[in-house]
Amino acid sequence: MDTPLIVTDFLEQARDYYGDEEAIVGVDGNRFTYAEFGERADRFSAALQERGIEKGDRVAVLDPNTHYHLEAAFGAMQIGAVHTPLNYRLDPDDYEYILSDAGVDAIYADYAFAENIEAIREEVPTETFITNDAAAVDGDWESFDGVLEQAGTEFDQPEMAEDEIITINYTSGTTGDPKGVCRTHRTETIHAYLISIYHELTDDDTYLWTLPMFHVNGWGHIYAVTGMGATHVCTRGVNPDEIVTTVREEDVSILCAAPAVLNQLIDYYENEGEPEMMGDKQVRVTTAGSAPPEATIRAVEDRFGWYLKHLYGATETGPLITISDAKRLMTDENRFEIKKRQGMGVLGTDVRVVDEDGDDVPRDDATLGEIVVRGNQVMDHYWNKPDETEEAFNDRVEGYYHTGDLASVDENGLIAIRDRKKDIIISGGENISSLELEDTLFDHDAVADAAVIPAPSDKWGETPKAFVVPSNGDPTDPPVSADELTEFTRDQLASYKVVRRIEYVKELPKTATGKTQKYELREQEWEDEDRMIGEG
Structure with missing residues (x-):
């Protein structure tokens, strides 16, 4: 039987079977059952239609991880509008570009970020502006709760097809203008199924929102957690004390955390006298992107008592395409080495x-x-960018999305990313992996964070340079000298890979999802050159 895959079915499933069960724990202390969550989404759907929003129109959501984000997302999608989540760490110029590029018709913005939309509202096509605290926002904004109260629950739900675009996720923009990644009901639904399988979601899970909901629709958790009838615990940011307290008080069983967040939690654990890190339930944590150092994985599992999984993907791929949780291949001796790898392809991939x-x-x-x-x-296409779409799917192999990540494959078929194509350092004709150098630096106790890029070299064309955040946070008085850190790398690396240039910094430039923006460091380093690569 051919049954269309429609994302709004996730909420319907939950309120059919779990209507009286807790769906959302809000940051303001409010708690909503699935029946109440569904009714608020219905009212937002009705409100949007009253304001002229139709199927296919774009509705933006600019919000940290609150219940309003979930209600606005499902409310928009229930009328076939295209959910367009926005990164809340951008500036007004970025929002002007995205709202104009996507042709956004309506926006809900959290009161703390609405001023960045107000600053450019005359420059964008958007006509409907809604916020969760109109009194706290300058300009003509409607109140989310007021809009819901006036709207009622009746709306016209259009017929929807699984191959229609239902969400546009803008990439974090590590280079150039962000691209709108178009995802259909089908891609979102199947990705949510995969997340449910590989995160082993069940209806008694409690999910803590430390991962931004705007990021690839929270890796699909806005759908998967909802569809399973589990509980969403919302947050307004990442604070180690609040995370640990909430994990215990709400009996959280699953969360996602970038390696940087895991390191913050480790610091908190050590500074606070090794507090209890769980409630009654076992905690599972998933990290993504660059592999965390082995020391981080070891601390999370052996000291916190959590179980860590490492997944890999991109905004364009869902993101989940591989996972390191290969239990049948793990032994006591190799489990950390396996968990550091991006792993094997997931089902149907x-x-x-x-x-x-x-x-x-x-x-x-x-x-x-x-x-x-x-x-x-995997995504359908880039919004209004046919040439970029063609290149992304047909560069080396026709019909495959090309990630731009360079990797090796071991005898078991497990992949391990070694670099980005643009981040390979070619020094004296030798290829050097910046990720390998960063992993080596992370092994030093005095290094809290590090990024390695190619720097201009008259002798070698280019040479590795490390930007290092010292463990004491003071770049003017680090606990280890640059020369000592160079010698540390010399002891562990081939001579041509040694990091001879080191600059201490207070922090590294990051995207909202924790990815180091190396291009900013590269632009800084190559400012006086007529090209961004060396003739090495």
């Missing part, structure tokens, strides 16, 4: 690592190739 000719690299864990992928969770 064809993940390959290919050379420049599009051929698979050997499983020798040494030869580098680009990760390419095809699967039902």
